[in-house]
Amino acid sequence: MSPLNNIKITGATQVHNDADIGGLDQSQVDKRYVEERAKRLRPEGNDQYVDISLSAKFQKFGEDPWVDVASITDIKTQFLHSRTQVLILGGGFSGLLYAVRMVEAGIRPEDLRIVESGGGFGGTWYYNRYPGLMCDIESYCYLPLLEETGYIPKHRYSSGEEIRNYANLIAEKYNIARSAVFQTKAEKLEWDEG
Known part of the structure; x- marks a missing residue:
């Protein structure tokens, strides 16, 4: 059961369910989360990142602009x-x-x-x-x-x-x-x- 299925509001006597909260459907939320997560994940994992200290092209970005x-x-x-x-x-x-x-x-x-x-x-x-x-x-x-x-x-x-x-x-x-x-x-x- 999702924590959103039953929300108890302090000081109130009524318990609300998903249907009362703007039509929130937990299965739709879960589906949307999976879709958005898939957009962020890349098959190459950490290999997508460039070690700037090893790249002549990007090495200047590793330098400290504030230092003497x-x-x-x-x-x-x-x-x-x-x-x-x-x-x-x-x-x-x-x-x-x-x-x-x-x-x-x-x-x-x-x-x-x-x-x-x-x-x-x-x-x-x-x-x-x-x-x-x-x-x-x-x-x-x-x-x-x-x-x-x-x-x-x-x-x-x-x-x-x-x-x-x-x-x-x-x-x-x-x-x-x-x-x-x-x-x-x-x-x-x-x-x-x-």
């Missing part, structure tokens, strides 16, 4: 053969918050390494910079560590630029900015008992 390549390259050379106590993959708010909690737990910032594929902190807020970009969640709920940083959001709903700048503020306040390696991806992790 020279400064990133200099930073990457500092960490070529270094070891770290804590490795954090990603420099968005989750990665930043994890790094902050590690520092608060006594890990020195220089013993952290944040590996981020983008050219800066902020995750999705680093990449998305179109005009009018704003968060649809209230700033006081969305932005972490407001009390700890003493930061007061400028608006009830923060702009993308403000959120990106705030991510950088967190990194600077907790001295973890120098622990980041940008434009870098982890391709392999190995456990070393030694």
Whole structure:
């Protein structure tokens, strides 16, 4: 039985069935769903996608338009053969918050390494910079560590630029900015008992 077959409205004494809801016919809905799903599925599956890093034609779309390549390259050379106590993959708010909690737990910032594929902190807020970009969640709920940083959001709903700048503020306040390696991806992790 479909969940739409019987809908009970809170506070009402009447139970409605399909016929009462604008003539909704569950078999027609199911049929339409199957038809629409078939339009989206392709027989080649994931092979339909192009790995832009392997395609000379599309490779430029994989480049970060916001990054200063020279400064990133200099930073990457500092960490070529270094070891770290804590490795954090990603420099968005989750990665930043994890790094902050590690520092608060006594890990020195220089013993952290944040590996981020983008050219800066902020995750999705680093990449998305179109005009009018704003968060649809209230700033006081969305932005972490407001009390700890003493930061007061400028608006009830923060702009993308403000959120990106705030991510950088967190990194600077907790001295973890120098622990980041940008434009870098982890391709392999190995456990070393030694």
